[in-house]
Amino acid sequence: MINLANLEVWFVTGSQHLYGEATLKTVAEHASTIAKNLSDSPEMPCKVVFKPIVTTPDEIYRLVQEANQHPQCIGIIAWMHTFSPAKMWIRGLQILQKPLCHFHTQFNRDIPFSEIDMDFMNLNQSAHGDREFGFILSRLRLERKVIVGHWQDSSVQAALNAWTRVAAARYDWQGARFARFGDNMRQVAVTEGDKVEAEAKFGYAVNGFGVGDLVARINAVSPAQVDALVDEYHEAYDVQATLQKGGQHHNALREAAKIELGLKAFLEEGDFKGYTNTFEDLHGMVQLPGIASQRLMAEGFGFGAEGDWKTAALVRAAKVMGAGLSGGNSFMEDYTYHFEPDNAMVLGAHMLEICPSIARSKPRCEIHPLGIGGKADPVRLVFDSAGGKALNVSMIDLGNRFRLIVNEVEAFDPPADLPKLPVARAFWRPLPDMAQGCAAWLYAGGAHHTVYSQNLQTEHWEAFAAMFGIELVVIDAKTDIRSLKNELRWNEMYYRN
Numbered sequence: 001m002i003n004l005a006n007l008e009v010w011f012v013t014g015s016q017h018l019y020g021e022a023t024l025k026t027v028a029e030h031a032s033t034i035a036k037n038l039s040d041s042p043e044m045p046c047k048v049v050f051k052p053i054v055t056t057p058d059e060i061y062r063l064v065q066e067a068n069q070h071p072q073c074i075g076i077i078a079w080m081h082t083f084s085p086a087k088m089w090i091r092g093l094q095i096l097q098k099p100l101c102h103f104h105t106q107f108n109r110d111i112p113f114s115e116i117d118m119d120f121m122n123l124n125q126s127a128h129g130d131r132e133f134g135f136i137l138s139r140l141r142l143e144r145k146v147i148v149g150h151w152q153d154s155s156v157q158a159a160l161n162a163w164t165r166v167a168a169a170r171y172d173w174q175g176a177r178f179a180r181f182g183d184n185m186r187q188v189a190v191t192e193g194d195k196v197e198a199e200a201k202f203g204y205a206v207n208g209f210g211v212g213d214l215v216a217r218i219n220a221v222s223p224a225q226v227d228a229l230v231d232e233y234h235e236a237y238d239v240q241a242t243l244q245k246g247g248q249h250h251n252a253l254r255e256a257a258k259i260e261l262g263l264k265a266f267l268e269e270g271d272f273k274g275y276t277n278t279f280e281d282l283h284g285m286v287q288l289p290g291i292a293s294q295r296l297m298a299e300g301f302g303f304g305a306e307g308d309w310k311t312a313a314l315v316r317a318a319k320v321m322g323a324g325l326s327g328g329n330s331f332m333e334d335y336t337y338h339f340e341p342d343n344a345m346v347l348g349a350h351m352l353e354i355c356p357s358i359a360r361s362k363p364r365c366e367i368h369p370l371g372i373g374g375k376a377d378p379v380r381l382v383f384d385s386a387g388g389k390a391l392n393v394s395m396i397d398l399g400n401r402f403r404l405i406v407n408e409v410e411a412f413d414p415p416a417d418l419p420k421l422p423v424a425r426a427f428w429r430p431l432p433d434m435a436q437g438c439a440a441w442l443y444a445g446g447a448h449h450t451v452y453s454q455n456l457q458t459e460h461w462e463a464f465a466a467m468f469g470i471e472l473v474v475i476d477a478k479t480d481i482r483s484l485k486n487e488l489r490w491n492e493m494y495y496r497n
Helices: 021-040 057-069 086-095 118-123 126-139 154-173 195-202 211-219 223-236 250-269 291-298 309-321 434-444 458-468 481-494
Strands: 008-014 047-050 073-080 100-104 145-148 177-181 205-209 274-277 302-305 329-338 345-349 364-367 379-382 388-397 402-412 425-430 449-453 471-475
Touching: 008 021, 008 057, 021 047, 021 118, 057 073, 057 086, 073 126, 073 154, 086 126, 100 126, 100 154, 145 154, 154 309, 154 458, 177 309, 195 205, 195 309, 195 402, 205 211, 211 250, 223 250, 250 274, 250 291, 250 364, 250 379, 274 309, 291 302, 291 329, 291 379, 302 309, 302 329, 309 329, 309 388, 309 449, 309 458, 388 425, 388 458, 402 434, 402 458, 425 434, 434 471, 434 481, 458 471, 471 481
Parallel strands: 008 047, 008 073, 073 100, 100 145, 177 205, 177 274, 274 302, 402 471
Antiparallel strands: 329 345, 329 449, 345 425, 364 379, 388 402, 388 449, 402 425
């Protein structure tokens, strides 16, 4: 499972020696109090670590060097309590390799109107000290997140929470490995991309492995291991009668468990954070991994079907960002439409691999024919997703850049029973409406595979795109097709090289 608690963001406060040692001592006390309060807040998913006040170019440079090399530091929150001359930040900022949040706050919430004097004014200078810092960040063209407000305000802490989660996902991608069993689904375009450029841009590597390597690991699973996992299936899900012990398809359930155990062992032994496979390359496997992929996603592994490594990596990022939050994140596909007037909607599903983290109730463990792949009938979890606000997120490779596309959607419970559709599924309506939402997605080139998220907001993905310096296209309630087409044209000029 994904645990963010051991990660750190460093709280760095700038000042200068102009004000004297007594003032610097007070600055340090204030900064330490803020850092501890944030670290103890339930809003923060990881530790906020107070760092000594920096007042010289050398102190700043050394601190940034340390942050770059520290194995648990995922980013820096910078605050200028007093006026910190920005030229002394240049060398340090030029070598910064971790995400930066510029926190525009101050220690006191209110102005003490009856007591304020020049000593108070000299100490509490964030209002213009942070402007000096903001200038040098703009002058150096440094990407950063700006958060404004009092540090005890819940909305401010929520914004810091969101940024920290994104920084954790970026950190998780650095040096990450994704396994690709087999190749891309034949003749499909959007699931392909430049894996070399992805590693240079995002920090993760995608490498191919023969299905035979996986089959060897599956075949090494012991009957006792299978027995234990089959018992777990019975405890966690409503298992179809024919899959239960003595049932007609019980051996299929055991084979599915064997596949899950072998696949998980392969991923853990190779330190992989996700994987792809394809039904066109299953040589040596009895059935296509269904319940295995679903359960491994629920444990935090990224997954993409048909060789879609970009979505596999994106699912993993969403799992990290959403760790500990209510709701889930899953691989998803826009499968078919309902065009009823005034009630148009999308049915999202896949052949097998939808993560049970988005289920609204206890999943059912079932076996049904698949119709493609030429293998034995696969075991899968069948369930409906819950209603509410959600997102569909896609990453595409445009040749000269990566584009991240985010569509805000309104999900809802199934409008009717689906007794003959034996897959996990979700229903939603894209914003701003079905026609414009789908048209905007097509104009932007969004893929048919997505990350479907119940617990992340556009704010997370906006920060995510900014940290990696990639294009972001948002489709929401305010989207207008004419304006979107202009935005895409302007973006084409911006990213042209």
